[in-house]
Amino acid sequence: MIQSLQGIGMTSPRTRERMINRLMEQGISNNKVLDVIRNTPRHIFMDEALASRAYEDTSLPIGYNQTISRPYIVAKMTELLLESSGRLAKVLEIGTGCGYQTSILAQLVDNVYSVERIAPLQKKAKDRLWDLKLKNVSYKHSDGGWGWPDYAPYDGILVAAAPPEIPEMLLQQLAVGGVMVIPIGNRSGSQQLQRVLRTETGYEVEELESVVFVPFQSGRK
Ligand code: SAH
Numbered sequence: 001m002i003q004s005l006q007g008i009g010m011t012s013p014r015t016r017e018r019m020i021n022r023l024m025e026q027g028i029s030n031n032k033v034l035d036v037i038r039n040t041p042r043h044i045f046m047d048e049a050l051a052s053r054a055y056e057d058t059s060l061p062i063g064y065n066q067t068i069s070r071p072y073i074v075a076k077m078t079e080l081l082l083e084s085s086g087r088l089a090k091v092l093e094i095g096t097g098c099g100y101q102t103s104i105l106a107q108l109v110d111n112v113y114s115v116e117r118i119a120p121l122q123k124k125a126k127d128r129l130w131d132l133k134l135k136n137v138s139y140k141h142s143d144g145g146w147g148w149p150d151y152a153p154y155d156g157i158l159v160a161a162a163p164p165e166i167p168e169m170l171l172q173q174l175a176v177g178g179v180m181v182i183p184i185g186n187r188s189g190s191q192q193l194q195r196v197l198r199t200e201t202g203y204e205v206e207e208l209e210s211v212v213f214v215p216f217q218s219g220r221k
Contacts, residue, residue, distance in 0.1 A: 015055045016038055016042075016055055017038070018055065019037070019055040019056075019057070019071055020034055020037065020038050022057055022071075022072075023037065023057075023071060023072060023075050026057075026072050028072070028075045028076065028079060029079075030078075030079045030082060030083065032082070032108060033075055033078050033079050033082065033104075033108070034075070036104055036107045036108055037071065037074070037075055037104060040100075040103055040104060040107070040132075041132075042054040042055060042068075042071065042100060043055070044128055044131070044132075045062075045068060045098040045099060045100040045103075045125075045128060046060055046062060046068060046098065047062075047063075055071070057070050057071055057072055058070055059073075059212075062097060062098040062121065063120075063121065064118050064120070064121055064221075065214070066097055066118070066121065066214055067097075067214060068097060068098050068100050069097075069100070069101060069160060069213075073211060074100065074101050074104055076193075077101070077158055077160075077181045077193070078101075078104055078105065078108065078158075080179070080181045080193075080195055080208075081105075081109075081156045081158060081179055081181055082108065084179040084195065084197060085155050085156055085177065085178060085179045086155075086177070087110070087155070088108070088109035088110065088155045088156045089109070089110045089111065089155055090109075090110065090111050090113065090151055090153075090154045090155055090156075091105055091109045091111070091112050091113070091154060091155065091156040091157070091158065092113045092114075092115070092147060092148055092151075092152075092154040092156070092157045092158070092170075092173065093105060093112055093113065093114040093115070093157075093158050093159075093160065094115050094144030094147075094157070094158070094159040094160060094161065094170070094216075095115075095116060095144065095159065095160030095161045095216075096114040096115070096116035096121065096122045096125045096139065097116065097121060097125065097160060098121065098124065098125055098128070099114075099124070099125025099126070099128050099129050101158070101160060102114050102125060102129060102134075102137060103128070103129055103132060103134055105158065106129065106134040106136055106137050107134065109155075109156065110136065111136050111137075111138070112136060112137045112138070113137075113138050113140070113148050113151050113154070114137055114138070114139050114140070115139075115140045115141075115142050115143075115144040115147070115148055116139070116140075116141060116142075116144075117141070117142065117143050117144065117217065117219065117220050117221055118220075118221045119141050119220070119221065122139055122141055125139075126139050138151075141220060142220060143218050143219055143220055144159070144161075144167075144170075144216070145163070145167045145169060145170075145216070145218055146169050147167070147169045147170050147172070147173040148173070149169075149173065152172070152173035153173055153174060153175035153176075153178065154173055154174060154175060154178060155175050155177070155178045155179075156178060156179055156180070156181075157170055157173070157174055157178070157179075157180040157181070157182070158180075158181050158182075159180070159181070159182040159183065159216070160213065161183075161213055161214050161215060161216040161217070162182075162183040162184060162185050162191045162211075162213040162214070162215055162216055163182075163184065163215075163216035164184070164185065164186050165184060166180070166182060166184065166194070166196065166205075167216075170182075171196070171198075171203060174196070174198045174203075175198065176198050176199065176200055177197075177198065177199075178197075178198050179195060179196065179197050179198075180195070180196040180198075181193065181194075181195055181196075182194055182196065183211045183213040185213075190210055191210065191211050191212060191213055192207055192208065192209070192210055192211065193207075193208040193209050193210075193211045194206065194207055194208060195208060
């Protein structure tokens with residue numbers, strides 16, 4: 001356990017530092033985000049066979065046809081959430097996946113509510129976060145298109161899979177003054193990262209860069 005958390009060789013502190021330098025070159029500037037990424041062992045979120053590639057800026061398979069997002073995209077989405085909102089007491093995450101993004105959020109906000117439609121992926125993620133002693137996370141096995149109404153409204157919502165348009169239930173569960181970061185696009189075509197701010201009177205949508213995410217799928221597995 002200790003060994004796997006610390007990492008050796010390709011997962012060493014020096015390898016991680018190279019990843020941080022790359023993120024800074026790519027425009028990530030929030031020091032809190034960079035520090036948390038520097039100190040989080042990304043290699044424990046993937047199969048051992050792929051662990052040596054954990055600090056490359058690439059998405060990698062995590063089973064069930066899903067991928068762990070590139071470090072740049074995790075950093076960018078986290079930075080966008082943090083810079084546009086005040087205190088993030090409650091953040092809803094759709095798409096727990098392997099739990100890497102969840103672990104980054106858990107170290108920067110008060111409480112994370114993470115929804116995933118594929119049960120075994122979520123189970124593994126939960127175990128990893130437990131090993132990392134990140135206990136401010138609640139998990140729900142559900143179709144994220146419904147959000148998680150019990151704890152709404154959320155100061156932040158981060159969506160890690162791309163729907164063709166912003167799900168209505170997620171808009172409803174965003175607090176006034178809250179921010180949602182979400183990739184929008186269809187399966188084959190291009191996808192775009194969007195930031196949605198809820199104001200007293202409605203929603204402001206900002207279109208950011210092009211991105212590549214797995215599709216947002218309905219139903220549970
Ligand atoms: N941030 C995750 C990304 C995982 S990929 C990570 O770093 O590992 C996106 C995840 O979203 C997948 O696990 C997929 O199963 C999940 N997903 C897709 N559509 C969903 C939906 N409607 N509700 C909940 N999860 C969904």
